[in-house]
Amino acid sequence: MSVVRVPPVLRAEAGGAREVEAQGANVRELLEDLSIRHPALGSRVYGEGELQSFVNVYVDGEDVRTRNGLDTEVRESSTVILLPAMAGGC
Amino acid sequence: MATYRDLLAQTKDEISEVDAAQAGALAGAVWVDVRELDEWQEGHLPGAVHVPRGFLESRIEQVAPDRSQEIVVYCAGGNRSAFAAKTLQELGYEHAHSLVGGFTDWKRNGLEVVVPRTLSPERRTRYSRHLLIPEIGEAGQLKLLDSKILLIGAGGLGSPASLYLAAAGIGTLGIVDADIVDETNLQRQIAHSLDTLGAPKVDSAKRAINALNPDVNVVTYRERLTSENIDRILDDGWDLIVDGADNFPTRYLVNDASVWHDIPVVHGSIYRFEGQVTVFKPKEGPCYRCLFPEPPPPELAPSCAEGGVLGVLPGIVGTLQTNEAIKLVAGIGESLVGRLLLLDALAIDFSEVRIERNPDCPVCGDHPTITSYIDYVEFCAR
Numbered sequence: 001m002s003v004v005r006v007p008p009v010l011r012a013e014a015g016g017a018r019e020v021e022a023q024g025a026n027v028r029e030l031l032e033d034l035s036i037r038h039p040a041l042g043s044r045v046y047g048e049g050e051l052q053s054f055v056n057v058y059v060d061g062e063d064v065r066t067r068n069g070l071d072t073e074v075r076e077s078s079t080v081i082l083l084p085a086m087a088g089g090c
Numbered sequence: 091m092a093t094y095r096d097l098l099a100q101t102k103d104e105i106s107e108v109d110a111a112q113a114g115a116l117a118g119a120v121w122v123d124v125r126e127l128d129e130w131q132e133g134h135l136p137g138a139v140h141v142p143r144g145f146l147e148s149r150i151e152q153v154a155p156d157r158s159q160e161i162v163v164y165c166a167g168g169n170r171s172a173f174a175a176k177t178l179q180e181l182g183y184e185h186a187h188s189l190v191g192g193f194t195d196w197k198r199n200g201l202e203v204v205v206p207r208t209l210s211p212e213r214r215t216r217y218s219r220h221l222l223i224p225e226i227g228e229a230g231q232l233k234l235l236d237s238k239i240l241l242i243g244a245g246g247l248g249s250p251a252s253l254y255l256a257a258a259g260i261g262t263l264g265i266v267d268a269d270i271v272d273e274t275n276l277q278r279q280i281a282h283s284l285d286t287l288g289a290p291k292v293d294s295a296k297r298a299i300n301a302l303n304p305d306v307n308v309v310t311y312r313e314r315l316t317s318e319n320i321d322r323i324l325d326d327g328w329d330l331i332v333d334g335a336d337n338f339p340t341r342y343l344v345n346d347a348s349v350w351h352d353i354p355v356v357h358g359s360i361y362r363f364e365g366q367v368t369v370f371k372p373k374e375g376p377c378y379r380c381l382f383p384e385p386p387p388p389e390l391a392p393s394c395a396e397g398g399v400l401g402v403l404p405g406i407v408g409t410l411q412t413n414e415a416i417k418l419v420a421g422i423g424e425s426l427v428g429r430l431l432l433l434d435a436l437a438i439d440f441s442e443v444r445i446e447r448n449p450d451c452p453v454c455g456d457h458p459t460i461t462s463y464i465d466y467v468e469f470c471a472r
Binding site: 053058061065066086089 | 334393
């Protein structure tokens with residue numbers, strides 16, 4: 001299982017958790033597994049085989065858009081960060 | 091017992107003395123001025139480094155690590171430098187020479203001298219803790235004093251940033267904010283106070299900045315940043331923008347303008363216990379649109395007024411932004427260009443992800459499709 005870090009604005013969709021676990025050999029499999037374990041969270045970031053465009057996904061600190069997108073490899077030891085923009089400076 | 095004259099004569103016998111012409115012929119020589127600071131400040135030889143006689147032994151290796159290189163030491167008349175050359179010999183320097191006649195003869199003969207730009211005694215005292223750091227020193231402090239930094243927002247992030255930038259001696263601080271100070275701000279916006287409740291934030295911040303450091307020239311823009319006014323504000327000539335805006339339309343507007351005006355942006359954003367910090371430097375790294383091509387839908391983009399924020403969090407993030415700003419202006423250290431720092435104050439966890447310029451970016455990419463301001467409110471509401 002890999003660790004998935006949940007951004008603060010999506011924690012309500014993950015029962016308040018800062019981190020959840022999900023399984024998959026690549027980002028696509030991981031997000032599909034995440035959607036089964038945490039449907040509310042999964043549907044916010046992934047749907048119809050595509051990543052929502054406002055969410056960045058980092059596997060071990062690397063943006064998957066600069067790697068192989070949804071085919072980017074994920075390891076058991078990987079940390080996956082889901083990251084939407086935050087605007088606040090207030 | 092030897093007198094001063096005896097010792098001087100003996101020393102001069104033991105060292106090499108050169109005149110200006112001979113010294114000028116020494117290839118690759120390091121010129122060391124061993125006079126006191128006040129003498130150096132009144133003028134010195136071009137290209138010389140200043141190592142006062144009292145610090146010669148402890149500092150010479152920093153300026154001349156190679157003991158086989160040519161070194162020309164000089165003082166006002168050639169006596170202190172004779173003793174300095176003798177000391178260098180004792181330290182193993184094989185080619186140390188004392189300049190006959192020193193600075194006085196040099197100047198009298200009409201040779202070129204340089205009068206360094208220096209800090210006033212008041213500034214030397216105020217910024218003494220910066221001057222002691224080798225990476226900053228007098229040259230770095232002069233860069234800070236010459237710099238112009240624009241703060242977008244005088245709120246949570248802008249408060250600590252404005253105060254620490256002011257304390258650091260940034261020459262000119264511009265502040266853009268249309269709001270007035272209210273009681274809910276005081277939980278975190280430390281540039282404001284009970285005394286300025288109801289006052290425009292730009293005026294309140296200016297008051298706090300000048301109470302801390304009257305040296306800082308504060309330029310206030312009491313207006314909401316828009317595509318109508320941003321070019322006028324940026325045309326006032328800023329070296330750097332510190333972005334502490336509180337909404338997505340302004341973030342994208344600042345990004346696009348900074349790319350077109352070629353001004354680096356130190357970005358910070360906060361929500362509850364979490365923060366993001368990076369530096370967007372046009373041509374050298376990604377821009378905000380490379381990182382976040384689109385904002386989240388409005389229901390996933392709550393403001394601090396809606397979702398709250400830990401009061402100290404903007405203090406942490408705003409000072410991290412200030413650290414980046416000072417390094418960029420002074421030209422030191424490694425910046426956050428290409429790196430997004432993520433911090434979680436609750437877990438006290440700092441992590442970093444790599445961010446890259448997107449060659450297909452609509453604003454800073456190879457073939458930009460957005461080349462003038464758009465309707466940012468509409469773009470962020472989609």
